[in-house]
Amino acid sequence: MKPAILSEKSREKFTKIFTKAMYSPQLHSLIAQIQEKKFPLPLIVSEEDACFLVSEIKDTLLESLDSREYIPDFFLYEREAEKNSFPIKTVLAFIERTNEKPLYPPAIYILRDIDTAEIAGMNALLKILEEPPQESVILLTTTQAELLLPTIQSRTIFVSENISHTEVLPDGFDSALRAYITWDPVRLLSLLYKGKFTRSQAFAILRKYLELLKEASVAHAETFTRLTDAIIALETTNVNPRHILDQVFLLTL
Numbered sequence: 702m703k704p705a706i707l708s709e710k711s712r713e714k715f716t717k718i719f720t721k722a723m724y725s726p727q728l729h730s731l732i733a734q735i736q737e738k739k740f741p742l743p744l745i746v747s748e749e750d751a752c753f754l755v756s757e758i759k760d761t762l763l764e765s766l767d768s769r770e771y772i773p774d775f776f777l778y779e780r781e782a783e784k785n786s787f788p789i790k791t792v793l794a795f796i797e798r799t800n801e802k803p804l805y806p807p808a809i810y811i812l813r814d815i816d817t818a819e820i821a822g823m824n825a826l827l828k829i830l831e832e833p834p835q836e837s838v839i840l841l842t843t844t845q846a847e848l849l850l851p852t853i854q855s856r857t858i859f860v861s862e863n864i865s866h867t868e869v870l871p872d873g874f875d876s877a878l879r880a881y882i883t884w885d886p887v888r889l890l891s892l893l894y895k896g897k898f899t900r901s902q903a904f905a906i907l908r909k910y911l912e913l914l915k916e917a918s919v920a921h922a923e924t925f926t927r928l929t930d931a932i933i934a935l936e937t938t939n940v941n942p943r944h945i946l947d948q949v950f951l952l953t954l
Contacts, residue, residue: 727860728750728753728754728860730932730933730936731744731754731860731936732754732757732758734933734936735758735807735838738836739933740807740833740835740836740837740838741838741858741936742830742833742856742857742858742900742936742938742939743830743833743839743840743841743856743857743858744838744839744840744841744857744858744859744860745841745842745843745846745849745854745857745858745859745860745861746840746841746842746860746861747842747844747861748765748766748813748842749861750860750861751766751811751840751842752764752765752766754809754838754840755772755775755809755811755840758807758809758838759772759773759775759809766811766813766842772809773804773805774803774804774805774806774807774808774809775808775809775811776795776798776808776809776810776811777811777813778791778792778794778795778810778811778812778813779791779813779814780813780814780817780818785817786817786818786819787812787813787814787815787817787818787819787822788818788819788822789818789819789821789822789825791822792812792818792822792825792826793825795810795812796825796826796829798810799829799834799837800834802836803836803837806836806837807836807837807838808834808836808837808838809837809838809840810837810838810839810840811840811841811842812826812839812840812841812842813842814842814843815841815842815843815849816843816844816845816846816848816849820850823849823850823852823853824850824852826853827852827853827856830853830856830857831856831939841853841857846859854899854901855899855900855901856900857900858900858901858904858935858936859901859904869905870902870905870906870909871892871896871898871902871905871906873888873892874889874892874905874906874909875909876888877889877891877892878906878909878910878913879913881910881950882910882913882914882917886950889950890950890951893946893947893950893951897943898942898943898946899942900935900942902942903935903942903943903945903946904932904935906946907928907931907932907935907945907946907949908932910928910949911925911928914928927948927949928949931945931948931949
């Protein structure tokens with residue numbers, strides 16, 4: 702494939718995109734997993750990060766989602782301009798396409814502005830988000846993830862920091878995690894015992910724990926390895942988030 706030739710303005714914009722993405726450990730972790738054929742659950746990403754992922758996975762330069770450059774096994778689904786919404790017929794076309802085996806795996810599917818989909822369209826997505834096709838990467842782009850059904854949010858992974866979404870660190874966990882790393886596990890164990898956690902909440906808990914460990918400089922290498930393995934499991938499998946949290950915090954006491 703011939704390298705893309707960018708204008709000076711486009712090159713400047715593209716450099717900014719990649720400079721930002723270069724400092725995202727989660728993006729690089731996802732790319733490494735995909736290269737090892739460990740395909741993640743569907744991702745909710747910004748358009749910039751979607752371009753970065755496509756470019757890295759397909760070894761090309763995708764400047765923007767408006768580019769019409771041909772990329773093997775790359776499929777973009779968009780809302781209807783005249784209706785300004787993502788119609789259910791487009792969702793069904795996407796689902797039908799996933800039945801075809803990619804010639805140059807992995808296949809990458811982008812559902813752009815998925816927050817504009819009708820309720821029926823979002824519901825139609827649930828099964829395929831729960832059981833994604835093999836050798837595929839599904840990217841949902843939006844800037845307002847809180848407009849997505851909770852059932853979609855629970856089946857996906859939030860990647861991009863600039864996406865607004867409602868899943869945050871559950872109440873009480875900041876102070877409980879701070880106490881936990883100073884060998885006072887009571888509050889954290891109480892919260893874990895009482896709570897039911899979504900995938901996004903589990904991510905928030907593990908990331909906060911990792912952040913606090915780095916600040917305190919108290920963790921051994923095996924602790925970071927265990928945390929990394931837990932995050933990868935959340936990203937690549939349908940494992941119960943509660944099971945992951947129990948493995949990280951309960952089985953190590």
